[in-house]
Amino acid sequence: MTIHKEGYKSILISAIIFAIINLASFRFFSPSMAWLTWLIFILTLGLVFFIISFFRVPNRKLTQGSNLVIAPADGKVVVIEEVYDEEYFKDKRLQVSIFMSPLNVHQNRTPVAGEVVYNQYHKGKFLVAWHPKSSTENERHSVVIRYAKGEVLVKQIAGALAKRIINYMSVGQKVDQAAEMGFIKFGSRVDMLLPLGTKVNVQLNEVVKNGVTVIATV
Structure with a gap:
């Protein structure tokens, strides 16, 4: 460690x-x-x-695979649902959200290998991270990674305690799977927006580990 x-x-x-x-x-x-x-x-x-x-x-053996989407954060899966994305895709996507308590590891990792094609910080509120509107109204940092089979949007979302989101990505950057993406200080949430039809390998309330747990297969 x-x-x-x-x-x-x-x-x-x-x-x-x-x-x-x-x-x-x-x-x-x-x-x-x-x-x-x-x-x-x-x-x-x-x-x-x-x-x-x-x-x-912590020291971990990271999971990698071109057909795998890996957990970007430690925590509990709190949302698996179809949503309409107004920020980037402008269509329906499958959202998987992970809630991080203050006791979780707060380092964030890239779920896939590819190229960063979108990177945007949004000012916002500090609703509790499990609030349904936290994905669109809270302070957050959105990154889209284009990979061999499509694109995935990852949102680092501030919560009621999290007051600082750190993101290391930049547009045009090539990233490896499970590479360090950023850090969120003190309790927060990470959302992933995946293509419809993606096979999700986790269930609600399942505890996942960043860089290790396979969230979905594409």
């Missing part, structure tokens, strides 16, 4: 806050309130470990 580069600053800040709070606690609370200083120490240490865990990047 490694720590994602996006986490260095957050981990450093949390460590500094941890040190300041506990130095003040041990200095100003009397010996008769030692239990309180230890409680503060345990709670703040737990917070530091949570921040470190949030930015973890």
